[in-house]
Amino acid sequence: MYIIIAGGGKVGNQLARDLITDGHEVTVLEANPTKARNLEDELGAVVLGHDASEGRWMMEAGIARADLVIAVTGHDEDNIIICQMAEPLSQGKARTIARVNNPKNSDTFRLLGIEALVDATDLVMSMIERDVSTDSVVHLMRLQSAGLELIEVTVGHRSSADGATPDDLGLPERGARICVVLRDHKPLLPLATARLQAGDSVILVAQTEDEVELRKQFLKP
Known part of the structure; x- marks a missing residue:
């Protein structure tokens, strides 16, 4: 499975590690240059130092062939934009999961068809496991x-x-x-x-x- 992770903070970092360990192909987009460099030192070339809320960088990350987009930035507005953008850019192929920083926004995510989780790395992993596990x-x-x-x-x-x-x-x-x-x-x-x-x-x-x-x-x- 090819997975794009938007956001290279603690949640995105741990998700990337777990997914790579499980054999998935992963690309991480992190807009903060310092975080991106530190993450690249740990994970290597799978990290792109760009803002995932801009369509051109999602295209560069390979959204057209992505199976899953996980938006785990620290801003709910960005996570909504990223997930909403993923559907047309992937021609409906990519499923989306988002981190909800403010639980009050959970209903908004769900109304937009975005699977919303409140900062729970293990729950994201379990959802992926359900999709790909034999x-x-x-x-x-x-x-x-x-x-x-x-x-x-x-x-x-x-x-x-x-x-x-x-x-x-x-x-x-x-x-x-x-x-x-x-x-x-x-x-x-x-x-x-x-x-x-x-x-x-x-x-x-x-x-x-x-x-x-x-x-x-x-x-x-």
Whole structure:
């Protein structure tokens, strides 16, 4: 996936590092010359010292072939402009995600069709993971202080979970709890008596170290 990051501050820097580590092609646009030079020293030639809110620099960054544009500058107005500009310049190909510096502006971002997040690097990464992952387990959110993760897992065919109810799985004893079960993008209710089947998406909270056991239960026959 080719990703353009607008803004090379702490959020943009960390996102770029994580995405490059995950094997994505990344370009970072940072308007501040000092920040751009420092970032280039760390990340190399993927950094362009230009203002992403100007279309010519987005074109130079390769917006025409971009799959995703992430606007994480410190100014909501710039992030809106960047995301609004990305659609026509990419001919509708590039998806957009924006950092919202002032939560009061979240509704404005959503009304404009921009996926809006309040300064949460791990949430941006989870959204990208959902789009590109071929794995049946997606990490949605990390609750570091509690040692927990919010995980989405797809029930495997003939796995232990296939045909079971949440109570059958005995998850609470291991510190895991199912939050919702989705079938065809709709929640199964009531949850306690819902019988899982292959292909269901199960969103649950679990201890980080329990992922191996959860994979065995939900994925393996």
